Structures are given as structure tokens and as C-alpha cells.
Amino acid sequence: MRDYRLHLGKLVGPWFFACLFGVAAIHPNYSHFTKAVSELGAFGAPHAVLWNALGFFFTGTMIVLFGIGLQQLLMRHGVRSTGGWGVVALGVAFAATAIPADFELRMDSNWTIAHAIFVLLGPVAFIWAACVWPRALVGLGITKNAIIACVASSLLLLPAFASNAFLEQIPGVGQRLGFAVMFLWCWALSSATTQVDLAVNAK
Numbered sequence: 125m126r127d128y129r130l131h132l133g134k135l136v137g138p139w140f141f142a143c144l145f146g147v148a149a150i151h152p153n154y155s156h157f158t159k160a161v162s163e164l165g166a167f168g169a170p171h172a173v174l175w176n177a178l179g180f181f182f183t184g185t186m187i188v189l190f191g192i193g194l195q196q197l198l199m200r201h202g203v204r205s206t207g208g209w210g211v212v213a214l215g216v217a218f219a220a221t222a223i224p225a226d227f228e229l230r231m232d233s234n235w236t237i238a239h240a241i242f243v244l245l246g247p248v249a250f251i252w253a254a255c256v257w258p259r260a261l262v263g264l265g266i267t268k269n270a271i272i273a274c275v276a277s278s279l280l281l282l283p284a285f286a287s288n289a290f291l292e293q294i295p296g297v298g299q300r301l302g303f304a305v306m307f308l309w310c311w312a313l314s315s316a317t318t319q320v321d322l323a324v325n326a327k
Contacts, residue, residue, distance in 0.1 A: 129193030133314025136186045137307030143179040144300075147171050157294040161303070162239065167226045176222040184219025188212050190310065197317055203263035210253030211313075214306075217245040247281075250306055254278035261316060270316040277309040 147164050148154045150171060154164070163169060165176040188211075195208020220242040226233035231240070254275075261271045284301040291298045 127193045127197065129189045130197065130314055130318045132186045132190040132193070133310040133317075136183055136190070136310055137304070139186065140179065140183045140303065140307065143175070143183070147175045147179060155296065156300065157296050159296050161296075161299060162221065162225050162243070163227060165222065165224050167224050167235070168228075169224075172224055176224060180222035181219045184215045184217070184222070187215030187218055187310070189215075190314070191215055194313070194317060197320065198260060198264070201264055201320070203260055205256055205260035205263065207253055207257045207260040210249055210256060211310075213249035214246060214253060217242045217249050221246070247302075250278075250281070250309075254281075254309065257313060264317070264320050266316045266320065270312070270319070273312045274309065274316060277305065277312045280305045280308070 144161065144164075145156075148156060151164060151169065161179075165172045165180060169175070191208050191211030191214070193208075194211055198205050198208055221239060223235060223239045223242065225236040225239040227236075230236055257278075258271055258275055261274060281302065284298065284305045287298045287301055
């Protein structure tokens with residue numbers, strides 16, 4: 125039986141950016157160039173509940189389900205790896221950023237501190253998952269080209285973060301590049317693992 129959770133890795137990126145541009149379009153004076161994504165869900169934002177529910181929490185939940193599907197795929201094939209749990213951790217951190225920040229009190233607010241903690245934990249979980257998945261993919265018998273695609277997409281996170289140093293006047297762009305890289309990696313990982321799932325079910 126096919127595990128359709130493995131396809132969620134291809135859907136999280138389009139879903140997130142559709143929500144991002146949709147909610148931003150009805151947010152007065154919001155700029156993708158200068159504003160952080162978190163500002164859409166901050167205290168006092170006109171559509172904070174909508175963004176936090178759809179943009180952060182639901183997207184994170186999709187990543188969690190994707191990660192559970194990945195871990196179960198590894199277990200079915202007898203591959204010992206924590207790769208799926210790394211993706212689950214990424215999803216939990218992403219969903220938890222639905223805790224709204226307070227951009228007036230900033231770090232004087234416990235809400236902002238909680239939000240910031242999960243924002244920082246997201247990249248940590250991503251690095252964990254990205255580091256262990258290449259070996260796991262070899263164990264699954266994934267083709268070399270698919271493994272290269274996964275590794276290459278994860279490495280793009282470095283220039284995405286570095287771009288912030290050159291985009292000081294438009295910090296929102298660097299942040300969105302980081303999101304794009306993460307979702308590109310999810311897409312590559314989903315594409316690789318669904319091929320394994322399809323091949324098993326075809327037998």
C-alpha cells in the first residue's frame with residue numbers, strides 16, 4: 125500500500141508560499157523585501173490567527189506527517205537512521221513558530237523569546253536531517269542522481285544564509301531564500317523516496 129505522506133514533501137513549499145503571498149496581500153503596507161515572515165503572525169497583525177494557523181502550524185504539521193512517513197519507510201526497509209525523526213523535529217519547530225512574537229516589546233516578551241527559540245531550532249533540525257539522509261538514501265538503494273539532488277539542495281542553505289550579509293536593505297529576501305531552499309530539499313527528498321515506495325508497491 126502506497127504511503128501518501130511521502131508526497132507531502134512536494135506540497136509543503138507551494139502551500140507555504142501560497143499562504144505567504146495570500147495573507148501578505150491582505151496585510152496593509154506589508155513588504156516581502158523588508159518585513160519578516162513572522163510579522164504576519166505577530167501580536168497586533170490584522171490576520172495573525174489566519175497566518176499562524178495556515179502558514180506556520182498547518183505547514184509544520186504537513187512536515188511532521190512527511191517525516192513520520194519517511195521514518196516508517198526506513199523501518200520497512202531495515203535502514204537504521206534517524207533521518208525521519210530529523211524531519212519530524214523540523215516540522216515541530218516550524219509548527220511551534222505559530223507562537224506569536226511581539227515586535228513592540230521584542231525580547232522583553234516571553235512570547236517573542238518562545239517564538240525565537242523555535243525559529244532557531246528549525247535550522248538545527250534541518251541540518252540534522254540533511255546530514256543523515258544521504259547515507260539513509262544509499263541504504264534505500266536510491267539512484268546516485270537523486271542523492272546528489274538532495275545533497276545539493278541542502279547545501280544551498282549556506283549561500284541563502286550568507287545572502288543576508290549582502291541584502292541588508294532587503295532582509296526579507298534572504299529569509300525567503302532560506303525557506304525556498306528548505307522546501308526545495310523537502311521536494312527532492314520526497315521525489316527520491318516516493319520512487320522507492322512506488323517500486324515496492326509495483327512488485
